Amino acid sequence: MNKEKIILGMVKDFAKNEIGDFDMEIDSKRRIPDDLFKKLLHYEFLGLNVPHQFGGLELPLTCISDIIETIATANASVAVMLEGHIKTVYQLLRFGNAELTNEYMASALQSIFAFAMTESTGGSNPSFIRTKAEKMPNGDWCLTGNKIMITNGGLADVYVVMAKRTDNNKLSFFVVDKTMSGFSVTEQEKFIGLKGVPVGGIALNHVIVPEYHQLDMTNYDKLSIADSAHADARILMGAVLSGIQKHTLNEVINYAKKRMAGNQRLYEIQAIQRKITDIVTGYRTTQLLYQKAAQLRDQDADDYFQIATMAKAYGSRTAVQSGDDAMQAFGAYGFSQDFPIAHLISDARALEYAEGSVEKMRIEISNFEVNR
Ligand SMILES: Cc1cc2nc3c(=O)[nH]c(=O)nc-3n(C[C@H](O)[C@H](O)[C@H](O)COP(=O)(O)OP(=O)(O)OC[C@H]3O[C@@H](n4cnc5c(N)ncnc54)[C@H](O)[C@@H]3O)c2cc1C
CATH class of the missing domain: 1.10.540.10 (Acyl-CoA dehydrogenase/oxidase, N-terminal domain)
Structure with missing residues (x-):
């Protein structure tokens, strides 16, 4: 082995x-x-x-x-x-x-890292972010702005932050750590899913970072600067969504084997079998997509981004649908917080936004195909 x-x-x-x-x-x-x-x-x-x-x-x-x-x-x-x-x-x-x-x-x-792009003025379209990076006479950068909805925001020690350079108006990334003067943590989101992971904001008030803290993307022409991080992230999110669907499937099968409906068990009823079939098909397809994208990425192939995006776009929709099917198969217990189905749906639903909304991903998948 x-x-x-x-x-x-x-x-x-x-x-x-x-x-x-x-x-x-x-x-x-x-x-x-x-x-x-x-x-x-x-x-x-x-x-x-x-x-x-x-x-x-x-x-x-x-x-x-x-x-x-x-x-x-x-x-x-x-x-x-x-x-x-x-x-x-x-x-x-x-x-x-x-x-x-x-x-x-x-x-x-030993310490958690986080990626900070989203702002109140720039979610789907990062060109509208307001965080600015101003070059100082000694070559350092001065960062000022507010980020929201950052996974691990508040928990992380190190942040890769997107800012707009004032010298050329271009988007760039800078590494900031929480010990730097002017760094502070702001509000946590009260999201209804993925409740265990902190998603919150940070504020940068004239944070000074040395020049070498700027990521060098000058020769990077494969994807937009924002999508440079999404490429790997969507493979990992495809994996998360595959896991959520497997969890959902395990819960439904366990329940359907135990629960009697009259004189038969739930899994013997055709309507429930159909739900199990749909859930396992969504799970397996999401898994195939993320695994293929990861394989292409490990081989440094160019076209993994489209499949990675499909894994997340397709996986987030089927994971929500699987949760809904499971909720119905459970009967009213599926609607209770004493069972995990409710949080599985909400966890999956969060991933229709994170790392790019489903709408934006559909545009990207189509553009990739049209311009191939
Ligand atoms: C759990 C979670 C974790 C997150 N983690 C991070 C993180 O670590 N770092 C980070 O930077 N951000 C993070 N985010 C934020 C996430 O990236 C944004 O929510 C996402 O980019 C969408 O931005 P928005 O919420 O501002 O929606 P908006 O941009 O305001 O969009 C609103 C709606 O309009 C649609 N829309 C917008 N523009 C278009 C268009 N041109 N065509 C079609 N539809 C459009 C969107 O799809 C959406 O449905 C996270 C979000 C969640 C829920």
């Missing part, structure tokens, strides 16, 4: 024994228990894509995304917290210079 299969086997045991039992508690208490968080650090979940030279596991994306799916099968909030961290680490690895990577990469093993 190869190393990646062994790791995945260990993650399956960890997810089942250490995360699954806390699924309902994470939703009701709106937080990941401290002990579980410590275990995630202890077992190096923050180092999945960190290079060996900095002490990380440096796993391929095919393996990392399968790990994320496995974790999301137990609890989606934990998986999304890791997704927010991993995509930011990728962004730093791809576009950070050696000095910046050396400064921050080792800390990625």
Whole structure:
């Protein structure tokens, strides 16, 4: 058995024994228990894509995304917290210079990273963000602005922040850490899904960062600057959505095997079988899409972005639909907060916005095809 299969086997045991039992508690208490968080650090979940030279596991994306799916099968909030961290680490690895990577990469093993693009004036269209980066006479950058809806916002120590440069009006990314003067945490969102992962704002009040904290994207022409981070993130989100659907499927099958409707069990009724069929088809298709995208990305193929986007766009819709089918199959218990179906729907629904709204992703999938 190869190393990646062994790791995945260990993650399956960890997810089942250490995360699954806390699924309902994470939703009701709106937080990941401290002990579980410590275990995630202890077992190096923050180092999945960190290079060996900095002490990380440096796993391929095919393996990392399968790990994320496995974790999301137990609890989606934990998986999304890791997704927010991993995509930011990728962004730093791809576009950070050696000095910046050396400064921050080792800390990625123990502290959470976050990616901050969205503002009240710029969600789907980042050209309208107001955070500005002003070049100072000594070459440093002065950042000022407010970010909202950031996964791990408030929890993270390190942020990759999108700002508009005042010298050329172009969008650029800068690495900011929470110890810098002028950095503060603002409001947490009261989202109705993914309740265990903090999603919140940060404020930058004349935060001074050195020139080498700017990510270098001068030779980057593959995608728009905003989509540079979405590319990896959508594969990971496809994996989260696959996990949510697997979780939903497990719940429905367990329930349908136990629950009697008159003299037959639920799973023997054709209407319920149809729901199970639709759920498993959505789950398997999402899984195939994200796994294919991850494979292409590991091979550095150019066209993985379209399939990654399909994994998230298709996966988020089928995950919501699967939740709805499951809710119906459960009867009125599906509508109760004592069962996990309600939070599975809300968790999936959050991913129709995060990493690009479904509407925006449809435009991108179509544009990619038309301009191929
Ligand atoms: C759980 C969660 C985690 C998130 N994490 C992060 C994060 O880590 N970092 C970060 O920067 N942001 C994050 N976000 C924010 C997310 O990226 C935005 O919600 C998303 O980009 C949409 O922006 P908006 O909410 O401002 O919607 P708006 O841009 O205001 O759009 C409103 C509606 O109009 C539609 N729309 C807008 N423009 C068009 C168009 N041209 N054509 C068709 N339809 C259009 C949208 O699809 C949407 O339905 C997160 C959001 C959620 C829910």
